[in-house]
Amino acid sequence: MRRPTVVQPMEPVSPMRWSRYPINTMKDTPAEAELVSHRLMLRAGLIRRLAAGIYTWTTLGLLTLRKVEAIVREEMDRAGAFEVLMPAVQPAELWQESGRWGEYGPELLRLQDRHERDFVIGPTHEEVITDFVRRDLQSYRQLPVNFYQIQTKFRDEIRPRFGVMRGREFIMKDAYSFHLDEASMAAGYAAMRDAYTRMFTRMGLDFRAVRADSGAIGGSASEEFQVLADSGEDAIVFSDGDAYAANLEMAEAVAPAAPRAAPAAALERVATPQVRTIAALTAFLNVPAAQCAKTLLVEAADGGVVALVLRGDHELNAVKAQKLAAVASPLRLASAEAVLAASGAEPGFVGPVGLKCPVIADRSAVVMADFTCGANAHDTHLTGVNWGRDLPEPQVADIRNVVEGDASPTGTGRLSIMRGIEVGHIFQLGRKYSEAMNCAVLDEAGRSTTLLMGCYGIGVTRVVAAAIEQNHDDRGIIWPEPIAPFQVVLVPINPAKSQRVRETADRLYDEFTRAGIEVLLDDRDARPGAKFAVAELLGIPHRIVVGDRGLDAGKLEYRHRRATESEELAVDDALAFIRSRLAPR
RNA sequence: CGGGGUGUAGCUCAGCCUGGUAGAGCACUACGUUCGGGACGUAGGAGUCGCAGGUUCAAAUCCUGUCACCCCGACCA
Numbered sequence A: 001m002r003r004p005t006v007v008q009p010m011e012p013v014s015p016m017r018w019s020r021y022p023i024n025t026m027k028d029t030p031a032e033a034e035l036v037s038h039r040l041m042l043r044a045g046l047i048r049r050l051a052a053g054i055y056t057w058t059t060l061g062l063l064t065l066r067k068v069e070a071i072v073r074e075e076m077d078r079a080g081a082f083e084v085l086m087p088a089v090q091p092a093e094l095w096q097e098s099g100r101w102g103e104y105g106p107e108l109l110r111l112q113d114r115h116e117r118d119f120v121i122g123p124t125h126e127e128v129i130t131d132f133v134r135r136d137l138q139s140y141r142q143l144p145v146n147f148y149q150i151q152t153k154f155r156d157e158i159r160p161r162f163g164v165m166r167g168r169e170f171i172m173k174d175a176y177s178f179h180l181d182e183a184s185m186a187a188g189y190a191a192m193r194d195a196y197t198r199m200f201t202r203m204g205l206d207f208r209a210v211r212a213d214s215g216a217i218g219g220s221a222s223e224e225f226q227v228l229a230d231s232g233e234d235a236i237v238f239s240d241g242d243a244y245a246a247n248l249e250m251a252e253a254v255a256p257a258a259p260r261a262a263p264a265a266a267l268e269r270v271a272t273p274q275v276r277t278i279a280a281l282t283a284f285l286n287v288p289a290a291q292c293a294k295t296l297l298v299e300a301a302d303g304g305v306v307a308l309v310l311r312g313d314h315e316l317n318a319v320k321a322q323k324l325a326a327v328a329s330p331l332r333l334a335s336a337e338a339v340l341a342a343s344g345a346e347p348g349f350v351g352p353v354g355l356k357c358p359v360i361a362d363r364s365a366v367v368m369a370d371f372t373c374g375a376n377a378h379d380t381h382l383t384g385v386n387w388g389r390d391l392p393e394p395q396v397a398d399i400r401n402v403v404e405g406d407a408s409p410t411g412t413g414r415l416s417i418m419r420g421i422e423v424g425h426i427f428q429l430g431r432k433y434s435e436a437m438n439c440a441v442l443d444e445a446g447r448s449t450t451l452l453m454g455c456y457g458i459g460v461t462r463v464v465a466a467a468i469e470q471n472h473d474d475r476g477i478i479w480p481e482p483i484a485p486f487q488v489v490l491v492p493i494n495p496a497k498s499q500r501v502r503e504t505a506d507r508l509y510d511e512f513t514r515a516g517i518e519v520l521l522d523d524r525d526a527r528p529g530a531k532f533a534v535a536e537l538l539g540i541p542h543r544i545v546v547g548d549r550g551l552d553a554g555k556l557e558y559r560h561r562r563a564t565e566s567e568e569l570a571v572d573d574a575l576a577f578i579r580s581r582l583a584p585r
Numbered sequence B: 001c002g003g004g005g006u007g008u009a010g011c012u013c014a015g016c017c018u019g020g021u022a023g024a025g026c027a028c029u030a031c032g033u034u035c036g037g038g039a040c041g042u043a044g045g046a047g048u049c050g051c052a053g054g055u056u057c058a059a060a061u062c063c064u065g066u067c068a069c070c071c072c073g074a075c076c077a
Helices: A037-041 A059-076 A092-098 A127-138 A182-202 A276-284 A318-322 A334-342 A432-436 A460-470 A499-514 A528-536 A572-579
Strands: A047-051 A055-057 A090-091 A109-112 A118-121 A145-154 A170-178 A207-211 A222-228 A234-239 A245-247 A268-271 A293-299 A305-311 A357-360 A371-373 A379-385 A394-398 A414-430 A440-442 A448-449 A452-459 A488-492 A519-521 A542-546 A557-560 A568-569
Touching: A037 A047, A037 A460, A055 A059, A059 A145, A059 A170, A059 A182, A059 A460, A090 A092, A090 A452, A092 A118, A092 A127, A092 A432, A118 A207, A118 A276, A127 A170, A127 A432, A127 A452, A127 A542, A145 A182, A170 A182, A182 A207, A182 A222, A182 A371, A207 A234, A207 A414, A222 A276, A222 A460, A276 A379, A293 A334, A293 A371, A305 A334, A318 A519, A379 A488, A414 A460, A432 A452, A440 A568, A452 A460, A499 A519, A499 A542, A499 A572, A557 A572, A568 A572
Parallel strands: A207 A245, A305 A357, A357 A394, A488 A519, A488 A542
Antiparallel strands: A047 A055, A090 A118, A109 A118, A145 A170, A170 A452, A207 A222, A222 A414, A234 A245, A234 A414, A268 A379, A293 A305, A371 A379, A414 A452, A440 A448, A542 A557, A557 A568
């Protein structure tokens, strides 16, 4: 028996016979891939890299990508949003009008046309949609309205990495809603929150909605949808006492319950040669880090410097710090020269005592008593320092990252920290863009009213990577069924040798296909082990093996991708059996 | 952008130190043997050694420059 010969072009072929389907898997992992999802996407042949952060989606990869898109589209439509498709290339004028031409920075890919007119490749579409709406909507009667698109974006990331997880070119679903008043904006936001919850639930992902910083996009209320995965780039914070969940950037660190103790020690100067870090200090003086003050000098909004004081075992939260009026945004550490000028010492020996600049202490730092800190002199620290006695009471703010075990800001429970992958982000934007771009309609009373906006993003390509990050084992991908490229893989054993096997597999394939089940028939003349290994790499949820061994008893073998054992089923029951195992769609 | 590293066949890499015929495994093609967990044999196709300059009788190898990519830190769907 020969291998399946190449089918002539005129001959109708069924698209899902493996021998005719473009699947290209790899045994070796390309050296560039660090993250599991990136490795598996390359090995399974879902994506191929063209340049840094720029990928081709293969036929196989597209099957999953399109399924994710379809779920997103269905839920957006269900929520009453209307699909549009905006240009990827946008004129600079719109960005100048909104002010972001100057604000956005190098992440915005700018280009010129032949007439030397400036354009950008859209990293997001607030400007374009606002322009569209201000031209097309004239009456409050047309509100509220929500437009969305599923489209390719480009962000010239500082460091693209992890394959499609943090690519420069990526597919995003972005939606923008327009409202006459706050209540309507809040309702539109809530509707999107529900839609997102439905989508990610349908996709079979373990995710959480968490409070977030609204960052560069601007606006007020904002939540991120985070897929839980140890490899996630974001730290997310949960309370064990209630539903509180927030991005670490946003999670409030509450003031300690216990008041500051009365001073018990005298202020002393101690020589601490070469002791520049909290770790070195705790070792050298044998004091706990929580008893030390960490003083960071950062650039001030007025051009000078500001001292930020934290407990030695805590970390500065840059997002919180740069929101303080006195602190320059974005946050930058003061230069070594500026540190010397303000403190009289080099970094490592700075402390809040006698500093010639404003001092802002964290809520946890201000309740310390008898603490240790830099003396603002070379190779010297102070011990037994007390606020109020040895230095003025500082301004107090929440400027640190919460840590595991902190009290929840809601007052109930303790905080724990997990890792997440941000796959969605929803914002109430308010009038940031509509005001800058004069997007208004006439209200009931005939008054011109600037619209309120919400915007809602989903990283469609990132969702695929996140799903793999959360669903894999050492053999490969384990797709959640709703986004699997195929629901079923049919594996005939030695079909070239057994006509019975071949015919049974063909018949099941036709039967399943007619029933609307997405089935891939592995009709290659490969060894069984190779077929199993590749099917597992691809992560197809349901596998049916057709072999002479089973057919002698009229049986097939079924195995779910997550199962470790196969089960038998009668050939004649195959369709009914598979239907019973498929998730309702 | 700062720090570290890598560019040799589609993929993983050896060769470079010590200059002299460009290699292995996987993948691919043909044939044969094999056939329930990524088989084996034989034969074959496939590489401007990232690019440019220099040194040299001779450069994948040494030197200079340049580009690309990867990893670690500040941004985001």
